[in-house]
Amino acid sequence: MSIADLARWALLGTERGAAPVLPAELTALALPDDPALGLLRQAAWASLCERAGSLGPVAPAPLPECPPEQWPTISAGAARVLREILIRDDPRLTAECLGLMIASRRRLDEEVLPRLLAAARDDGARAAVVSAGGAIGRWLVQINPDWTQPAPASPDAIWSDGILAQRLDWLRRQRQLDADAARERLAAVFAAEPPAARVEWLATLAEHLSQRDEAFLDAVLDDRRKEVRRAAAALLQRLPGSRLVERAWSLAQPLLVIGAGGWLRKASLEVHLPSACSAAMQRDGIDAKAAAGYRGGERSYWLEELLARVPPRRWCEVSGMDAAALWALTRKHEFGDALRRGWLRAACSADALDWIELALTDGFWLQQAPELAQQVATAVGRAANAEQRIAAYLRAHPDQLPDILLDALATPWSPSFSQAALAWLRQRWNALAPKNRDYLLHANLKTAAYALDASQAIDESGWHVNADARAPRALTECFTVHGLRHQFLIRLQQESSPS
Amino acid sequence: MLDTAAVLALAPDPASAKAGQGLAAARHWSELGHDDDCLWGLCKGSGKDPYQTRVALVDVSSSCSCPSRKFPCKHVIGLLLLGAQGAVARGAAPAYVSEWMAKKLERVERKLKADTERTPEQLAKAAAAADKRAESRQERRAEGLADLRLWMTDLVRSGLASAPVTDAAFWDSRARRLVDAQIPGLARRLQRCYQHAIRRADWPEAVLREFGLIELAVAAHGQIESLPAAQRADLERALGVAQGADAIDIEQAIEDDFLCLGVSTESLETVTLQRSWWCNAGGKLALVLNFTANGLPLQSVALPGRSERLRLAWYAGAQPLRAQLLERAAAPQPVAAPGSSVSAALLQFAAALAADPWLDLLALSVRGCLRIDARQNAYLCDDQDQALPLGAMDADIWQWLARSRGQRWCFSGEWDGERLHLLHGWPA
Numbered sequence A: 001m002s003i004a005d006l007a008r009w010a011l012l013g014t015e016r017g018a019a020p021v022l023p024a025e026l027t028a029l030a031l032p033d034d035p036a037l038g039l040l041r042q043a044a045w046a047s048l049c050e051r052a053g054s055l056g057p058v059a060p061a062p063l064p065e066c067p068p069e070q071w072p073t074i075s076a077g078a079a080r081v082l083r084e085i086l087i088r089d090d091p092r093l094t095a096e097c098l099g100l101m102i103a104s105r106r107r108l109d110e111e112v113l114p115r116l117l118a119a120a121r122d123d124g125a126r127a128a129v130v131s132a133g134g135a136i137g138r139w140l141v142q143i144n145p146d147w148t149q150p151a152p153a154s155p156d157a158i159w160s161d162g163i164l165a166q167r168l169d170w171l172r173r174q175r176q177l178d179a180d181a182a183r184e185r186l187a188a189v190f191a192a193e194p195p196a197a198r199v200e201w202l203a204t205l206a207e208h209l210s211q212r213d214e215a216f217l218d219a220v221l222d223d224r225r226k227e228v229r230r231a232a233a234a235l236l237q238r239l240p241g242s243r244l245v246e247r248a249w250s251l252a253q254p255l256l257v258i259g260a261g262g263w264l265r266k267a268s269l270e271v272h273l274p275s276a277c278s279a280a281m282q283r284d285g286i287d288a289k290a291a292a293g294y295r296g297g298e299r300s301y302w303l304e305e306l307l308a309r310v311p312p313r314r315w316c317e318v319s320g321m322d323a324a325a326l327w328a329l330t331r332k333h334e335f336g337d338a339l340r341r342g343w344l345r346a347a348c349s350a351d352a353l354d355w356i357e358l359a360l361t362d363g364f365w366l367q368q369a370p371e372l373a374q375q376v377a378t379a380v381g382r383a384a385n386a387e388q389r390i391a392a393y394l395r396a397h398p399d400q401l402p403d404i405l406l407d408a409l410a411t412p413w414s415p416s417f418s419q420a421a422l423a424w425l426r427q428r429w430n431a432l433a434p435k436n437r438d439y440l441l442h443a444n445l446k447t448a449a450y451a452l453d454a455s456q457a458i459d460e461s462g463w464h465v466n467a468d469a470r471a472p473r474a475l476t477e478c479f480t481v482h483g484l485r486h487q488f489l490i491r492l493q494q495e496s497s498p499s
Numbered sequence B: 001m002l003d004t005a006a007v008l009a010l011a012p013d014p015a016s017a018k019a020g021q022g023l024a025a026a027r028h029w030s031e032l033g034h035d036d037d038c039l040w041g042l043c044k045g046s047g048k049d050p051y052q053t054r055v056a057l058v059d060v061s062s063s064c065s066c067p068s069r070k071f072p073c074k075h076v077i078g079l080l081l082l083g084a085q086g087a088v089a090r091g092a093a094p095a096y097v098s099e100w101m102a103k104k105l106e107r108v109e110r111k112l113k114a115d116t117e118r119t120p121e122q123l124a125k126a127a128a129a130a131d132k133r134a135e136s137r138q139e140r141r142a143e144g145l146a147d148l149r150l151w152m153t154d155l156v157r158s159g160l161a162s163a164p165v166t167d168a169a170f171w172d173s174r175a176r177r178l179v180d181a182q183i184p185g186l187a188r189r190l191q192r193c194y195q196h197a198i199r200r201a202d203w204p205e206a207v208l209r210e211f212g213l214i215e216l217a218v219a220a221h222g223q224i225e226s227l228p229a230a231q232r233a234d235l236e237r238a239l240g241v242a243q244g245a246d247a248i249d250i251e252q253a254i255e256d257d258f259l260c261l262g263v264s265t266e267s268l269e270t271v272t273l274q275r276s277w278w279c280n281a282g283g284k285l286a287l288v289l290n291f292t293a294n295g296l297p298l299q300s301v302a303l304p305g306r307s308e309r310l311r312l313a314w315y316a317g318a319q320p321l322r323a324q325l326l327e328r329a330a331a332p333q334p335v336a337a338p339g340s341s342v343s344a345a346l347l348q349f350a351a352a353l354a355a356d357p358w359l360d361l362l363a364l365s366v367r368g369c370l371r372i373d374a375r376q377n378a379y380l381c382d383d384q385d386q387a388l389p390l391g392a393m394d395a396d397i398w399q400w401l402a403r404s405r406g407q408r409w410c411f412s413g414e415w416d417g418e419r420l421h422l423l424h425g426w427p428a
Helices: A002-012 A037-054 A076-087 A091-103 A111-117 A122-142 A155-161 A164-177 A180-193 A193-205 A211-220 A225-238 A243-255 A279-283 A300-310 A313-319 A323-329 A335-351 A353-361 A371-382 A386-395 A401-406 A413-430 A444-451 A473-496 B004-010 B014-021 B075-086 B093-114 B121-160 B168-180 B183-198 B203-222 B229-238 B342-355 B394-403
Strands: A258-259 A268-271 B029-034 B038-043 B052-057 B062-064 B254-266 B269-281 B285-292 B308-312 B322-329 B360-371 B376-382 B387-389 B409-415 B420-427
Touching: A002 A037, A037 A473, A037 B121, A037 B203, A037 B342, A037 B376, A076 A091, A076 A473, A076 B004, A076 B014, A091 A122, A091 A444, A091 A473, A122 B394, A164 A180, A164 B308, A180 A193, A180 A211, A193 A225, A211 A243, A211 A353, A225 A243, A225 A401, A243 A300, A258 A313, A268 A323, A279 A300, A300 A335, A300 B052, A313 A323, A313 A444, A323 A335, A323 B229, A335 A353, A335 A371, A335 B308, A353 A371, A371 A386, A371 B075, A386 A413, A401 A444, A401 B342, A444 A473, A473 B014, A473 B269, B004 B014, B004 B075, B014 B075, B029 B075, B038 B093, B038 B285, B052 B075, B052 B093, B062 B075, B093 B203, B121 B168, B121 B203, B168 B183, B183 B203, B203 B229, B203 B254, B254 B360, B254 B394, B254 B409, B254 B420, B269 B360, B285 B308, B285 B342, B285 B360, B342 B360, B342 B387, B360 B387, B360 B394, B360 B420, B394 B409
Parallel strands: B285 B322
Antiparallel strands: A258 A268, B029 B038, B038 B052, B052 B062, B254 B269, B254 B308, B269 B285, B308 B322, B360 B376, B360 B409, B376 B387, B409 B420
C-alpha cells in the first residue's frame, strides 16, 4: 500500500521524516528539490492506481434462506392508506393496523416492513411488526442483531441482579402464573428494599389479590414509612373480610346511628365523630392530621377514612335501607361530604356499582379530587356493562365533559356505543360556543378518534363549523384519524371477503 | 395529476405532510376546480380571507396567498391530495388563477425575448465582454491554484499531524478562497478533507488522496492550452467551471430507449443536486444533472427502473458521461437491466478513471445477491463470490434486502472507488 507509506510520510512532514521506500514508478516521480511537491504527485499516481486497480474483497458467507410466505400481502389500496398512517408516526394507529392485518392473515409489504422494524420503539412493538411481516419479517430480524430480541435471562438472574423495573415486571408476570409463589418471593426480600421501592412492590400485588395475601399485607402495616402503610391498607380494604376491614368496621359502626324511616317517621342519621386517631388507626394507614387542603376538620377526616375501609353494603345490612336511601340521608347533613366521600371510596374498592351510580347521578364525583374521580371512572370502566352505563350517563348529563369516563372504557367501542358517543359529541359540539368548543372538547375528540368503531364512517356534515373562522384543529384531527382507521379497515375487509 | 405518494413526497417536512392530510377534506375548501393546466381552491385559514391556492399541473409549480415560509405549503399539499383522490371537479379557472398563469407565461416569454431580440452590435459587445470576463477568470484561477499548491506543499512539508485538521475553519477559510478564485470543484475536495479528518480513522490517506488529485488538477491547468478539448473539458469539470450549452455536442445526440438506473440527490451549499443515471441497451451510460435552489422541491426527472425514449446529447469529455436531456418521448421499448460481474464492473470503472482521473462516481450494475458479514457490513456479491462493499448499513440496504430476500438480483448503484451506494434493483 504505497498510499499508506506516503500518508505516514505526509503526517510526519517531508522536512522531518525520510522518504519511504517506494516502487520504481513512484520513485521516478520524486522531486529532489521539492520533496513535498513530489510527494503530492506520487500520492496522485498511487491513489489513481489504487482506485483503478481495486479488486473488491471476497464475499462473506451466504445469508440463511428466506422461507416462502404463508400469507398474501395487503392490497395496494390498503397499503396506500397504511403509508398515509405511517407518515403520522402514531404508534397507536400503527399498532391497530398491525393487529387488524394479523387477524385477517395478511402481511405487510416489503416496502414498509424494514422501516417499521427500525421505527419500533420497544420489543413489544417490534414483535407486532414481525408477526405482521410474515416470513420476510422473521428473516430480517434473524439477520439483524439490532432487531433480534435478546434471549430472556433466567428468572433467578433477573430476580437477583435485575434493575428495579425488570424485577417489578418479572414479579408482575409471576403473579399471573402463581400468585402465592410471587407473594412469597416478595415477602422474603421486602424489608430490605428501599422505602420508595416498597410502595411499587406492593402495587404488583393489586392483580389477583386474594385473602391469602392478607397475612403479608397486615404485617406490612407495621412498616416505618407512612406511604408503605397506606399502600398496604389500600390493598387490604379491597379484601372484604380482612382484619383491617373488621377493625375499621368495629370502630365505624358505633359512629353512625341510622334510623330507618317508616310510615310515620323520617329516616334519620346521627353521626358521632371519632374522638381521636388511635395508634391502631394510624397503623391501618389513617393519618393523625388531615392532608393540607382537606375540606373539613380532623375528626371528620378520621370518619371518612374509617368509612373508606368498610364495604358499603354493610351499612345497608345494619340499617335495612338501600344505598339510595342512605345516600339521600347525607344530602343536607353537616358531615355529608365526609360521609359520601368515604362511602364512594369504599364503593370503588369493592366495585359497588349501585353506590357509584349514585355519585355519578348527582354529580358528586366530579366535585372530588382528580384521584377519586379517576377511581370512579376506572371502577365504571371495569364493569361488565360499562358501555351501557356510560351511554346512560351521557344521555342524563348532556352538558358535562366526562373525559375520564370515556378514557376508562376498553377500545374500540362497540358499534352501538360508538353511535351514542358520536351523537353526544356532535350535540355538545353544536351546542357549545364556536370560540371554545374545539378547546373544550379536544380531549373527548382525541379519545373518540381512536376508540370509535372503525367500520362506521363519520358523517361530517352534521357538525357546525364557522365558515369564517380557522379550521377547528381537534375536530379535524379526529376526522382524519378516524377516517384513516375506517379506510384501512374497509380496504382490508374488501380484500379478505370472498369475491 | 400526481398520486398520493408523489404528493406526500413533495412535502418539505413530515409536519407539512401531516397538516396537508388534515386539509385534504372538502369541508376546508371552497370554489375547488381544475382544468387541463391548473388545480385551484380557496382554503379557510386563520386570516379574514381564505387563502388562494393554485398549482400548475405541467410542472407542479404552485402559489398560495398564505404567509407560510414553507414551500410548498400545507394548503398546496392538501389541494394536491384532494386532486389525487379525484375529489376536484373540472371547471373554469377563476380570475386569480388565470392571472397567475398569465404572469407565469409572461415571465417565460420575457426571458426568451431577452435572448433573441438583440442587435448584431449588442451581440458583438456582449461577446467581447464575455471574452474579457473569461480572461480575468482564467487569471484568477491560475493565481488561486498557485496559492493552493503552495499551501498544500507547506502542509506536507511541516507534517499533517501538526495541522489543525479537525478544525472546520482551517479548511473552510481555504475553500472560500478557492470559491473566490472560481475553482469551486477543488473547494469541495478541501471540504471533503475536513469530513475525512473528523470521520475516518485512515484520514491521512484519504486527505492525501484528495491532495494528490488537487495537485494533478493544478499541474494539468499549467498546460491547459496544450490539452485536447475533451481532456480540457474534464479538467474544467474537476475545477468546477460551469459548463454551458456550447460544451454539448448536439451533433452526436442519440435518440434511444434508456433505462433509468437510479436517482440520487446531494445537498451542496446553496443548491440541491440530483443525479439521474441512464443506460441504453448497448450499455451507453448517461448522467443527467438537475440543480435546484435549496428549500425548493426537486422535480424528479426520472423514475428508477423505468425505460423512457430520450434524446440525449453528451457534454465534451475524454469518455463523455454527463448528458443533457433534449427531448422526451412516450411509449418506449423496455430496456433490460444491464447486470455484469463485479470484476467487469470494476474494469468499467478503471477505464472511466483512465479517461477522467477526477471522476468521483460512476453508476455500476452488478448481478448478484446482498450479504452481510459478522460486523454488519453489507456487500453485493456476484456468482464468482467477488464482492463490492456497500455504503453505510442504512435503511436503504435493509429495504433492498427485504425486496430481494437475499436472492440474486441485478443492482445498480454509484461506485465511489471504495463503496457502492445502492440506487435500484431488479429481479434477475
